[in-house]
Amino acid sequence: MSAPSSADAVLGAQATIRDWQEDLYRDLHAHPELGHQESRTAGLVAAGLRDLGFEVHEHVGGTGVVGVLANGDGPVVLMRADMDALPVAEATGLPYASTARATDADGNDVPVMHACGHDVHVACLAGAARLLAGARSAWSGTFVALFQPAEELADGARGMAEDNLASLVPTPDVALAQHVLAYPAGTVGTHPGPFLSLAESVRVTVYGRGSHGSMPHLSVDPAVLAAMIVVRLQAVVSREVAPGEFAVLTVGRIAAGTKSNIIDDHAVLELNLRAYSEETRAQMAAAIERIVRAECAASGSPKDPEFETYDRYPLTDNDPAVTARVATAFQARFGEAAGDFGRQTASEDFTDIPTALKVPYTYWALGGIDPDVYKAAAERGTVNRDIPGNHSPMFAPVIRPTLETGTAAAVVAALAWLGG
Numbered sequence: 001m002s003a004p005s006s007a008d009a010v011l012g013a014q015a016t017i018r019d020w021q022e023d024l025y026r027d028l029h030a031h032p033e034l035g036h037q038e039s040r041t042a043g044l045v046a047a048g049l050r051d052l053g054f055e056v057h058e059h060v061g062g063t064g065v066v067g068v069l070a071n072g073d074g075p076v077v078l079m080r081a082d083m084d085a086l087p088v089a090e091a092t093g094l095p096y097a098s099t100a101r102a103t104d105a106d107g108n109d110v111p112v113m114h115a116c117g118h119d120v121h122v123a124c125l126a127g128a129a130r131l132l133a134g135a136r137s138a139w140s141g142t143f144v145a146l147f148q149p150a151e152e153l154a155d156g157a158r159g160m161a162e163d164n165l166a167s168l169v170p171t172p173d174v175a176l177a178q179h180v181l182a183y184p185a186g187t188v189g190t191h192p193g194p195f196l197s198l199a200e201s202v203r204v205t206v207y208g209r210g211s212h213g214s215m216p217h218l219s220v221d222p223a224v225l226a227a228m229i230v231v232r233l234q235a236v237v238s239r240e241v242a243p244g245e246f247a248v249l250t251v252g253r254i255a256a257g258t259k260s261n262i263i264d265d266h267a268v269l270e271l272n273l274r275a276y277s278e279e280t281r282a283q284m285a286a287a288i289e290r291i292v293r294a295e296c297a298a299s300g301s302p303k304d305p306e307f308e309t310y311d312r313y314p315l316t317d318n319d320p321a322v323t324a325r326v327a328t329a330f331q332a333r334f335g336e337a338a339g340d341f342g343r344q345t346a347s348e349d350f351t352d353i354p355t356a357l358k359v360p361y362t363y364w365a366l367g368g369i370d371p372d373v374y375k376a377a378a379e380r381g382t383v384n385r386d387i388p389g390n391h392s393p394m395f396a397p398v399i400r401p402t403l404e405t406g407t408a409a410a411v412v413a414a415l416a417w418l419g420g
Contacts, residue, residue, distance in 0.1 A: 006419030007333055007412050009138035010131050014404065021127045021407070022399055026096040028119035032085030032112045034102050035150030038063040041083045041122065045147045048126055052133040054145065057168045061159030065147040066168055069133060074141025075417040078172040078359075079128065079410055080350055081121035082151035088113040091393040116390045117180035117368060120397050122147060124178070124406035131411055132418075139418040144169050146353070154311045157349040161356035174322055175354035175361040176413050178406060181344070182389045183367030184374045185402045188330050188409050189341025190364045192323040196316035197246065197274040198281055199347035200309055204229075204269045204292055207303035213261035222267035223256040225299040229269060229292055230254065236287045241280060248274040248345065249284055274345060276315065285309075313347035319360035326362050329416040333408065341365050346390065364413075366406050368397025 024044070033041055042063045050056045054067035063083070089111035090098045100112040129145045146169075150156030183189065206229070208222035230251050241247040249271065256267035271288065275281045292305050330338035344365065354361040367374075369387055377386040388394035 006138045006415045010135040010411050010415065011408055013131055013134055014407065017127055017130055018404070021123055021403055024126060025119055025123040025399060025403060028122055029114050030096045030098055032098050032100055032114045032119070033083070034087065034104060034112055035084040035153040035156060036062050037102060038083040038149050042147065042149070045083075045122065045126060049129060049145060052130060054129065054133070060165060060168065061149065061156065061161075061163040063149040064156070064160045064163070066165070067129065067145040068169055069129070069143045069145070071136050071142065072140040075173040076142040076144065076170045077414045077417050078144040078146055078169065078175045078353075079125055079414060080146040080148055080175065080177045080353060081125035082118045082148045082156065082350075083122055084118060084150050084152050084156065085112050085114045086116055086152055086391060087111060088115040088391065088393050090115070092396040094396055113393065115392060115395050116152065117395070117397055118151070120180045120368065120402060120406060121178065123403055124410055127403065127407040128410035128414065131407070132414065139415055140420065141418040142170055143414060143418065144172060148350075148353070151349055154313050154349050157352035161353055165353070166357055172354075172357060172359045174417060175357065175359050176326070176410070177350045177361070177363045178409060179348070179363070179365050180368040180397050180402060180406065181341075181365045182369055182387050182395075183341065183365065184369055184371040185367045185398050186371060186405050187337045187339070187367040188334055188364060188405060189339050189366075190318070190323050190327045190330065190362065191340050191342055192318050192320040194276040194315060194343060195318050195363055196344050196346055196348050197248075197276055198278070198315035199272065199274045199311070199313040200281065201311040202271045202273065202285070202288060203308040203310065204271065204288070205266055205306040206269070206292065206296055207266045207301050207305070208264070208299070209302055210265035211263045213263060216263060219263040220300050220302060221263050222265065223263070225295060225301065226254055226256055226267040226269055228299070229295045232291045232295065233271070233288065236284055236291070240287055241283065245280055246276045246343070246345075247280050247284060248272070249288075274347060276343065278315070313349055314351045314355070316348050316351050316363050318362045322360045323362040325416050326364065326413045329412045330409065333412045334405075364409070366402065366409055368402045370398045
């Protein structure tokens, strides 16, 4: 049995699940949940898998769900989808737009939106599971559908791995995942090697000496100290990282003081680092500490600075052989709509799962933007301005053909192993 004929047999029923899948997607989009709060989403997923005959494990790593469908001898393929949404107020104007609010981990009341497309991922994996369960004669092996919480918090995959995931599933031969991005809907893109950057955030607290705004000579002003640090940090990538080596160092937040006539006694900076190699990340981290300590000394800071690293994302480094196998299957199925999207600067925690299970993996992207809208923006040279990217309050993948393509991609990739 060849992989293409297996795909035809499984995907032949895709039209029959369209209405169900699109309704599921709209429901997920209208009812987003923050990381570690995905109870409703997890309940829908678990009930659906159980109805299809999957062996279902709930509450893995908190709200994670794992479904195992054994279908005779053969390889084991794990496919992952993330479930969490973001604290973003939706501005798409869609009839199924989210109006949800939630309390975040810090106790703040925040709006919630699927601004990153995780609702697409859930709907596509749920659709792939339904199609594979309904066409068992077309494939052999075991399909593992894993629905992960808290990707946006960088600890959902690790939490599932640490919650005895390896004991709940047979050891996979391969792990797969996908993400909808701001490319034309109907397209899919793979890339061997580093695909998504590693990332981490650093919270830096620097100390000064508080005083009245009218008596600055009695202070060590932490706002000035923080400003000097920001200026010096701008030279790390441009003057210390080798040209051609990808690196990003962003100062995302500065906080100092409570009132215009009060010089506070400390300031907080929150930084974000991204790279395609651990060596470059370590180089930037060392430069940050060197610069912060030097500026504190230059300002006469009365106390050493403090550094806290958080939100660590691993490098997504696609296995070349696995990626080539999936790319070949995609080309057979999608033709010119399949290609190489190149490296992406975003980050993901998916790889914590295959790393913990010690299995090779690949992670690909699919487009979610209306092809005509994207083409018009490309012809104007205004894609960056006119096409909302992930995490935008305007990010809204078109339902067709995004769901159809994402579901087909999941099926075709899995069948590259399960289809014989």
